Amino acid sequence: MKDNQLEQILIQLTDHETRLKRLEGGASHAVAPRVATGGKQKTLREIIKGRKFKNGQEQIAVIVGYHEVMLNQPIQKDQIKEEWTRAKITNKFSAEFVARAKDTLIRVHPDDTCDLTQTGEEFLDRFLSNEPADATSK
Numbered sequence: 001m002k003d004n005q006l007e008q009i010l011i012q013l014t015d016h017e018t019r020l021k022r023l024e025g026g027a028s029h030a031v032a033p034r035v036a037t038g039g040k041q042k043t044l045r046e047i048i049k050g051r052k053f054k055n056g057q058e059q060i061a062v063i064v065g066y067h068e069v070m071l072n073q074p075i076q077k078d079q080i081k082e083e084w085t086r087a088k089i090t091n092k093f094s095a096e097f098v099a100r101a102k103d104t105l106i107r108v109h110p111d112d113t114c115d116l117t118q119t120g121e122e123f124l125d126r127f128l129s130n131e132p133a134d135a136t137s138k
Contacts, residue, residue, distance in 0.1 A: 041070060044087040047128075056097030058123065059089055061105040064114045065124035074113040 044066045053059050063083045067075035075083065077098065084093045102108055105120035116124060 044083065048087055048089065051127075053091075055100075056091060056094060057101035057105055058127075059084070059091070060097050060101040061116065061120045061123055062127060063087070064106045065116050065120065065127075068115050069124065074115050077108050077112040077114055080114070 044063065047066065048059075048062060053062075060080060063080055064075055067073055067083075080098060081093050081095075098106075098108075101120075103117070105117060105123060106114050107117055108114050
């Protein structure tokens with residue numbers, strides 16, 4: 001075999017391995033509905049509007065999950081407060097919410113990117129599938 005063919009095979013194997021890990025490790029992602037209306041994707045503010053949360057940790061999980069699942073780009077830990085404000089979440093932001101959600105609903109990697117844990121993915125799936133039927137504003 002030529003070196004070029006070997007490189008192509010290795011690239012393809014790496015791609016397959018990445019996709020397998022994503023499917024095996026995050027089966028919830030495959031079922032998570034992509035919230036869209038009329039071809040346009042909903043904003044975080046539209047998704048959480050009128051929704052009740054038990055605590056700030058759940059709100060943090062929705063922010064992190066929105067970035068991970070809907071936008072396909074992880075959020076940086078220091079951007080969470082900015083997203084909280086932009087989404088106009090009613091409660092006042094506290095860094096304690098992030099600390100409490102860490103390792104239960106979200107993971108904070110050494111480079112400060114955040115993603116959902118498996119429990120966080122399950123919470124987000126329930127949250128999105130339980131979206132209010134009357135999503136239009138009045």
